[in-house]
Amino acid sequence: MKKFVALFQALDTTTSTNAKVAGMVEYFQTVPTADAAWATYFLTGERIKRFITSRDLQNWAIEMTGMPEWLFKDAYHTVGDTAETVALLVGQAHSNMQDKSLQEWIEREILPLMPLSKPEQGERVKQWWRELDTAECFVLNKIITGAFRVGVSKALVLRALAQVAQLEPAIVAHRFIGAWQPSAEFFQAALSPAGHTSAAPRPYPFYLAYPLEQTLESIGEPEEWLAEWKWDGIRGQMMHQGGEVLIWSRGEELVTAQFPELEELARRLPEGAVLDGEILAWANDAPLDFAALQKRLGRKKPGAAVMRESPVVFMAYDLLQYSGEDWRERPLHARKSRLTQLAAQVEDTRLMFSPILQFQSWEDLGQLRAQARAQSVEGLMLKRRESTYQVGRKKGDWWKWKIDPYTIDAVLLYAQPGSGRRANLYTDYTFALWQGDELVPVAKAYSGLTDSEINRVDNWVRRNTVERFGPVRSVKPELVFELAFENIAFSKRHKSGVAVRFPRIKRWREDKPFREADTLDNLKALINTTAPAT
Amino acid sequence: MAQLIQVTPQGLYCPQGDFYVDPWGKVERAVVTHGHSDHARVGSQQYFCSATSVPILQHRLPQAGDIRPLAFGEALQLGDATVSLHPAGHILGSAQVRIAAEGEVWVVTGDYKRCADPTCEPFEVVPCDALITEATFGAPVYQWQPGAETVGEIYQWWMENRRLGLTSLLFCYALGKAQRVLAELRRFTDEEVYTHGAVEAITVIYRDQGVATLPTRATTDLPKDHSYSGALVIAPPSAHRSVWMKRFKNVSTGFASGWMRVRGHRRRRGYQRGFVLSDHADWPGLLRTVRETGTKKIYVTHGYKDLLARYLCHEGYAAQSLDTLFTGDDTEALSEKEIAKAAP
Ligand SMILES: [Zn+2]
Numbered sequence: 001m002k003k004f005v006a007l008f009q010a011l012d013t014t015t016s017t018n019a020k021v022a023g024m025v026e027y028f029q030t031v032p033t034a035d036a037a038w039a040t041y042f043l044t045g046e047r048i049k050r051f052i053t054s055r056d057l058q059n060w061a062i063e064m065t066g067m068p069e070w071l072f073k074d075a076y077h078t079v080g081d082t083a084e085t086v087a088l089l090v091g092q093a094h095s096n097m098q099d100k101s102l103q104e105w106i107e108r109e110i111l112p113l114m115p116l117s118k119p120e121q122g123e124r125v126k127q128w129w130r131e132l133d134t135a136e137c138f139v140l141n142k143i144i145t146g147a148f149r150v151g152v153s154k155a156l157v158l159r160a161l162a163q164v165a166q167l168e169p170a171i172v173a174h175r176f177i178g179a180w181q182p183s184a185e186f187f188q189a190a191l192s193p194a195g196h197t198s199a200a201p202r203p204y205p206f207y208l209a210y211p212l213e214q215t216l217e218s219i220g221e222p223e224e225w226l227a228e229w230k231w232d233g234i235r236g237q238m239m240h241q242g243g244e245v246l247i248w249s250r251g252e253e254l255v256t257a258q259f260p261e262l263e264e265l266a267r268r269l270p271e272g273a274v275l276d277g278e279i280l281a282w283a284n285d286a287p288l289d290f291a292a293l294q295k296r297l298g299r300k301k302p303g304a305a306v307m308r309e310s311p312v313v314f315m316a317y318d319l320l321q322y323s324g325e326d327w328r329e330r331p332l333h334a335r336k337s338r339l340t341q342l343a344a345q346v347e348d349t350r351l352m353f354s355p356i357l358q359f360q361s362w363e364d365l366g367q368l369r370a371q372a373r374a375q376s377v378e379g380l381m382l383k384r385r386e387s388t389y390q391v392g393r394k395k396g397d398w399w400k401w402k403i404d405p406y407t408i409d410a411v412l413l414y415a416q417p418g419s420g421r422r423a424n425l426y427t428d429y430t431f432a433l434w435q436g437d438e439l440v441p442v443a444k445a446y447s448g449l450t451d452s453e454i455n456r457v458d459n460w461v462r463r464n465t466v467e468r469f470g471p472v473r474s475v476k477p478e479l480v481f482e483l484a485f486e487n488i489a490f491s492k493r494h495k496s497g498v499a500v501r502f503p504r505i506k507r508w509r510e511d512k513p514f515r516e517a518d519t520l521d522n523l524k525a526l527i528n529t530t531a532p533a534t
Numbered sequence: 535m536a537q538l539i540q541v542t543p544q545g546l547y548c549p550q551g552d553f554y555v556d557p558w559g560k561v562e563r564a565v566v567t568h569g570h571s572d573h574a575r576v577g578s579q580q581y582f583c584s585a586t587s588v589p590i591l592q593h594r595l596p597q598a599g600d601i602r603p604l605a606f607g608e609a610l611q612l613g614d615a616t617v618s619l620h621p622a623g624h625i626l627g628s629a630q631v632r633i634a635a636e637g638e639v640w641v642v643t644g645d646y647k648r649c650a651d652p653t654c655e656p657f658e659v660v661p662c663d664a665l666i667t668e669a670t671f672g673a674p675v676y677q678w679q680p681g682a683e684t685v686g687e688i689y690q691w692w693m694e695n696r697r698l699g700l701t702s703l704l705f706c707y708a709l710g711k712a713q714r715v716l717a718e719l720r721r722f723t724d725e726e727v728y729t730h731g732a733v734e735a736i737t738v739i740y741r742d743q744g745v746a747t748l749p750t751r752a753t754t755d756l757p758k759d760h761s762y763s764g765a766l767v768i769a770p771p772s773a774h775r776s777v778w779m780k781r782f783k784n785v786s787t788g789f790a791s792g793w794m795r796v797r798g799h800r801r802r803r804g805y806q807r808g809f810v811l812s813d814h815a816d817w818p819g820l821l822r823t824v825r826e827t828g829t830k831k832i833y834v835t836h837g838y839k840d841l842l843a844r845y846l847c848h849e850g851y852a853a854q855s856l857d858t859l860f861t862g863d864d865t866e867a868l869s870e871k872e873i874a875k876a877a878p
């Protein structure tokens with residue numbers, strides 16, 4: 001496992017993509033195949049079933065060190081992560097255990113813990129801690145609590161694997177999608193030129209767009225581009241293949257059973273077709289708001305009532321496979337035109353075709369975007385007419401151009417430390433608006449400031465604390481920030497009576513005295529300016 | 535019980551001797567523990583510090599006219615208090631301040647550490663009735679390995695970078711940490727190391743006082759197109775991503791600090807490697823010091839002061855935290871404006 005720990009540390013500290021890929025390639029080439037399979041499994045974000053909790057780790061560390069529980073908790077707050085806190089408290093300066101392969105660790109040490117009782121598990125884990133160094137304890141703690149994460153994207157791991165296999169990244173990506181078993185056999189087949197002999201249908205890796213931050217003029221001429229609405233639903237891939245119908249979410253999870261009406265629809269697709277699109281709650285020719293769709297999520301099987309209340313459609317916008325043939329290398333306009341034919345052929349109201357919006361000039365496009373809110377969509381998608389369907393988030397051919405969110409000036413009221421790399425900084429803030437002489441909390445936000453602003457706010461918070469509630473500090477009302485939201489609605493669950501969606505910090509209004517921040521009524525007024533969704 | 539030290543808007547004050555220890559305001563008489571900027575500040579009329587600290591203070595506070603040296607252990611009578619300085623093991627010349635008055639002994643540790651450091655006088659345990667201790671790293675997750683071991687890692691990193699044709703840029707505090715690295719590296723090599731101007735100035739002061747380090751060469755003396763391939767360069771953190779850094783082509787960056795023990799810090803600072811090397815006492819070092827001085831009463835400053843104070847109470851000591859403007863050398867120092875605001 002030492003090699004895996006070293007790889008983890010290398011990936012964790014370097015910011016260079018090339019160095020990350022080189023590190024993984026070297027690792028994959030030098031360890032046994034089964035280790036490479038397990039490493040790929042963890043690096044791509046797969047986890048073993050969680051049977052040990054952070055709480056268990058904490059209890060065992062307290063037993064082992066004899067420290068009071070509050071001290072452990074305070075130590076945790078200086079670090080922000082239980083697995084790491086424990087490793088720093090119990091890990092040895094130098095490992096004194098004979099090294100075992102990653103496969104041995106997983107299959108002969110960790111997985112056999114599962115059927116044991118809690119105290120037996122504790123004894124084994126504590127024994128490991130007495131022998132492993134801090135870095136090894138950390139990686140082990142992360143794996144056994146099912147929380148192993150490292151700063152590489154799946155796409156980067158796949159790029160390294162493709163390099164090892166000397167295959168196209170798209171081919172390797174396709175082979176590692178969906179659920180797979182981390183065995184030497186699977187891994188070997190996945191990297192072989194022929195691939196798996198009996199491959200179950202898997203989704204294609206999704207192509208993701210970047211937010212458009214530059215001017216429209218800088219991306220080229222209007223006629224090179226296709227525009228469509230950016231739908232506010234769930235990205236999904238629908239496939240009919242080998243007699244099976246499957247609906248995958250963007251997280252590569254199977255959601256077929258959650259949407260029986262779409263399963264029915266998928267069965268009507270021609271055999272060998274794979275569609276990319278958006279699952280939307282839809283009624284009366286318009287999308288319902290996201291809350292309606294949320295009712296359909298996380299249920300194994302929806303009841304008749306919820307299906308009636310929140311009916312869903314599949315808004316198709318791309319065709320990835322047709323008659324069993326991979327269409328991703330064909331230009332977008334060709335895929336789109338085949339897709340419209342297919343939709344016409346299927347003739348089912350649950351299958352919709354995301355319309356291509358007409359525009360002659362970039363000014364026209366700006367006009368269209370201004371209508372987005374009235375259309376209950378998030379904005380526009382811009383896709384190059386000639387673009388192929390790529391893997392992952394790539395700049396250049398697909399852009400999302402969202403509508404300006406709502407903004408408001410609010411006062412910082414509470415701060416608490418962030419997690420992970422920001423555990424030692426006050427980065428999570430609660431903001432308030434005026435109601436008479438009172439400040440009423442309305443939103444929490446923790447993104448949007450630069451690192452140096454975060455440092456300054458952190459410093460300010462420490463100096464202007466009024467009261468402490470555990471890790472949370474209330475601060476002197478003084479700092480004003482402009483917040484942006486995606487949406488606002490009345491809410492009975494919130495003290496303010498208003499709920500905001502995706503609040504984030506747009507900028508620090510150092511020019512604004514806190515007395516002049518917005519009032520709760522200003523915020524409520526924004527709700528009335530929105531056209532209702534249906 | 536006597537109160538030999540109180541916190542005032544100007545800093546830690548001893549009324550019996552009418553002097554301040556490391557004041558953050560402008561005062562008449564300041565006893566200064568060491569040359570770091572949160573301890574030695576401009577504006578006081580008279581400074582007392584250890585003899586080895588004098589050149590450092592003169593370098594950092596060029597306007598300060600009256601700086602008086604005290605040998606370690608030498609007694610100085612100030613009003614009704616007897617004051618003496620004792621090595622703190624933090625950086626060259628760093629001292630603890632022992633104050634005896636009204637039949638009691640109080641000690642202000644300043645910054646200190648307990649592990650070996652070839653560049654400074656080793657920490658001396660000073661028995662006392664009350665101890666004012668720092669707690670920059672006063673949390674149990676902070677535990678150090680010997681400095682020589684960490685510097686061994688730095689050497690390995692340097693050699694590996696050389697193999698890859700990279701320049702090793704090591705960032706660390708210019709006063710103390712840089713010289714400690716340069717001294718510990720002598721175990722492994724006698725090669726010349728490049729230095730940022732700020733590091734070079736202090737290194738010369740150390741060398742003049744007999745501290746042995748690797749030979750150094752300041753980048754300021756070299757043409758812009760000088761090749762640094764395979765070399766080690768030591769610079770203060772403020773030089774990271776600065777214009778100065780542009781002269782280096784293919785680099786690997788490292789940071790040496792106690793904060794590097796925690797992953798969140800390693801990742802946030804944006805260096806490629808973190809080396810755990812601190813000039814402050816770690817958790818076991820803090821507890822050991824409290825125990826060895828025999829004190830029952832403790833005031834805690836710097837960093838995790840609340841945490842350490844609470845733990846000491848749990849262990850049966852009378853401990854409380856003190857609000858001061860000491861920051862711990864590894865954190866960003868306060869701006870002058872903030873200091874002015876806090877101490878009008
Ligand atoms: Zn210091």
Ligand SMILES: [Zn+2]
Pocket residue numbers: 570572573644645836860861862863
């Ligand atoms: Zn200090």
